Amino acid sequence: MSQSFMTAGASRIATIDLSPFSASKRNTSTDSQRLKVGQDLVEALHRLGFVKVTGHGMSKDEINKALDWTKRLFDLPECEKMKAPHPPGPMPHRGYSSIGKEKVYSQDDVDSQTASGNVEKTLRKISDFKESYEIGSEHDPVQQNIWLPETILPHFKEYMNSLYERLAKISHVVLDAMSLGLGLEGEARGALNKLMSGRHCQLRLLHYPAISKEKIQKELLARLPAHCDWGTLTMLFQDSQGGLELQDPHSKQFIHAEPEDSSFVLNVSDMLQRFTNGYFVSALHRVSVPDPETVPESGLPARYSVPFFVAPDFSHIVETLPQFITTANPAKYEPVRFDQYGSIVSKYQYQNNNS
Numbered sequence: 001m002s003q004s005f006m007t008a009g010a011s012r013i014a015t016i017d018l019s020p021f022s023a024s025k026r027n028t029s030t031d032s033q034r035l036k037v038g039q040d041l042v043e044a045l046h047r048l049g050f051v052k053v054t055g056h057g058m059s060k061d062e063i064n065k066a067l068d069w070t071k072r073l074f075d076l077p078e079c080e081k082m083k084a085p086h087p088p089g090p091m092p093h094r095g096y097s098s099i100g101k102e103k104v105y106s107q108d109d110v111d112s113q114t115a116s117g118n119v120e121k122t123l124r125k126i127s128d129f130k131e132s133y134e135i136g137s138e139h140d141p142v143q144q145n146i147w148l149p150e151t152i153l154p155h156f157k158e159y160m161n162s163l164y165e166r167l168a169k170i171s172h173v174v175l176d177a178m179s180l181g182l183g184l185e186g187e188a189r190g191a192l193n194k195l196m197s198g199r200h201c202q203l204r205l206l207h208y209p210a211i212s213k214e215k216i217q218k219e220l221l222a223r224l225p226a227h228c229d230w231g232t233l234t235m236l237f238q239d240s241q242g243g244l245e246l247q248d249p250h251s252k253q254f255i256h257a258e259p260e261d262s263s264f265v266l267n268v269s270d271m272l273q274r275f276t277n278g279y280f281v282s283a284l285h286r287v288s289v290p291d292p293e294t295v296p297e298s299g300l301p302a303r304y305s306v307p308f309f310v311a312p313d314f315s316h317i318v319e320t321l322p323q324f325i326t327t328a329n330p331a332k333y334e335p336v337r338f339d340q341y342g343s344i345v346s347k348y349q350y351q352n353n354n355s
């Protein structure tokens with residue numbers, strides 16, 4: 001797989017400063033400032049399906065703290081991490097998956113391999129060189145968290161629960177700005193807010209270990225193949241190594257999301273695409289392993305990232321908002337229950353083989 005950085009003619013990722021919505025500036029910012037931010041956010045998401053967000057309230061120190069905890073977790077010996085193992089199969093999507101256990105596919109990969117009759121075996125030939133740890137709300141009635149014993153990493157659980165709550169709050173601010181930008185009021189606004197359930201989001205900790213140049217030269221490896229997320233929105237923090245690439249839906253080029261202090265990358269996911277009848281398009285994105293020739297002798301450094309997946313309740317039926325259905329753009333999607341959609345997509349997209 002080759003790394004394709006931003007090339008001439010490719011779009012730039014817009015940066016949206018959400019600070020007029022933040023608690024500290026809410027009283028001093030004006031309605032028209034907030035409206036402008038909302039409209040800019042909507043325009044940017046309509047154009048590409050992803051933006052960078054600043055002014056969201058998480059300070060640089062707070063972001064570094066989240067990345068530090070992630071590193072501390074993955075620095076533990078494998079036998080300790082395996083005390084909170086992800087169960088076999090895609091559900092519940094909780095706990096620790098060691099390197100190569102989880103395999104992410106795109107729908108295109110699946111479609112192109114279906115004819116072979118053995119989709120999983122064929123696609124698993126190239127393993128994903130990453131490890132992950134999945135966390136949900138402590139109030140999720142469907143998927144329970146799988147924690148390490150407290151003695152192994154004291155205060156990890158407490159910290160991660162607080163991070164989940166913090167990111168859930170920030171996602172409400174994003175949705176507020178989006179409602180304003182789309183001009184949604186009353187029931188329509190309520191319907192958008194239902195795409196975010198405090199108890200069904202997911203916090204994911206990711207470690208892409210360093211890879212030597214020799215290993216890249218000799219083996220076929222992936223980090224995270226191209227895929228779309230199946231919730232509503234994803235807010236992703238990454239370390240200074242960068243590596244996340246998102247596809248411009250028009251030019252089909254992948255754009256490198258340069259890491260920037262204090263920003264997160266926000267991408268549209270499948271439920272928001274269906275809700276808006278395709279006005280927002282779910283962003284195809286990946287973390288690739290570069291061409292061996294472009295990798296320095298020192299190899300590819302380790303990388304850490306922390307995505308937060310904003311999602312509705314599992315039993316929520318996601319329907320397109322009537323105002324997005326017109327004669328020129330008739331309804332494209334049937335209403336779908338979120339867990340039913342997820343069970344189809346996650347069967348292939350997040351296949352965990354931790355047995």
Ligand SMILES: O=C(O)CCC(=O)C(=O)O
Pocket residue numbers: 204206224229236238243244285286287305306307
């Ligand atoms: O690590 C990254 O930058 C991407 C993570 C991601 O896309 C995912 O976990 O769905």
Ligand SMILES: [Fe+2]
Pocket residue numbers: 227228229234285
């Ligand atoms: Fe993703």
